[in-house]
Amino acid sequence: MPRISNIMRAKSKIELFFDLAPNNIYTIYELTTIFNTNNKKWDLSYSMSFTKFLDFLLEKSYLEEIDLGLKTLYGWKIATHGTDSLYEIAIKLKPRSYISHYSAMFLNNMTEQIPKTIYVTYDRENKLVNHTKKLEQSKIDLAFSEKKKPKEVIYTFGGYRFVLINSTSNERIGIKNMELPSGVVIPVTNIERTLIDIVVRPELSGGIQEVIKAYQSVDTVQIAKIQTYLRKKAYVYPFEQSIGFCLEYAGIDPEKVNSLLAACKLEYNFYLDRAMKKPKFSSRWKLYYPNYL
Structure with a gap:
């Protein structure tokens, strides 16, 4: 009768360990740590290497x-x-990452679409200090006259695309934990942070029409949170003008919209999207926006 190996004897214990674990996806480093921590507990032989395991x-x-x-x-x-x-x-593609943009819209019930691309943002370990000089209207006009060139890293698996986005902040602003039906808990941008992200990068959020629908899907918005997040993110461009326009277009409480407008400096004309053809202009928000809105 053939001898049963130690690892075969431990098979049920090992499988129970993974069945009860809080997550189901592992990096090679995490699996190595699990092996090194539990090999004696599972009575694995000294000849059992991690590779064999x-x-x-x-x-x-x-x-x-x-x-x-x-x-x-x-x-x-x-x-x-x-x-x-x-x-x-x-979220295992990079440390300090979280689900964002179109994917966060879906998980926060802000879109009826089921995207086949999953967007995940990761924060820098060290905050990027902004040394940008004072804005000039001509530079804003030039920057938004062209489509943004993609710099994101893309992975594919099982018919899905994973887009990895680099954030300039390291403060994990506006991130919440969400429990999925499987019981796994993942970090996702909350509603206010998502409303900011999708205006900053509409091309990662289904486009401006989907962005507007996301704003219209929201019953209530905490303007104080949006203002706090914007202050901490310290964007070069005045995205608060775009956000205020979208909130107003979506029919959000006028009192809340006016409070955001009052905080806007309105120093420059700005753009809701890039490379727009014959856009309309909102003098209230000093904002160019697509002519189909």
Whole structure:
């Protein structure tokens, strides 16, 4: 009768460990840590290396390799968790990351669309100090006369795209934890932070028409939060003018809209989108916006 190996004897304990774990997606570093922490508890032999342990889980158990091209992750029973696994994959692409833009719109019930692209932002470890000189109207006009060139890193898996966005801040402003149906908890931008992000980068949010629909989907907005986030993010451009316009267009409480307007300096004419053809102009917000609105 063939001898049963130590790892085969421990198979049920190992599988129970992963079944009860709070997450289902792992980096190679996380799996190595799990092995080093538990190998004695599982009575694995001294000859059992991490490589053998990993191969065993891939071949004999429920661990799957997730090949993203430039990066490899590992998933535990990912087929049973459906799209929840995709969001967990996204936040494992980079430390200090969170779901944002169009994906945050979806998770916050701000769109009826089900995007096949998952947007994830990661904060810099050190805040980027802004040394930009004073704005000039001519420079704003030039910058928004052209489409923004994409610089994001893109991964693909299972018919989905993962777009990795670099944030200039390191303060994790406006991030909340959201529990998915699988029980996994992921960080997602809250409603106010999402309203800011999608105006700053509408091309990552389904376009201006989807942005407007997202604003119209919101029942209430905390203007104080938006103002606090804008102050902390310290954008070069006056995005508060775009946000105020969208809030007003969406029919948000006029008193709240007026409080935001009162805080706007309105030093420059600004743009709701880039490369617009024959845009309209709002003198109230000093903002150019698409002629279809």
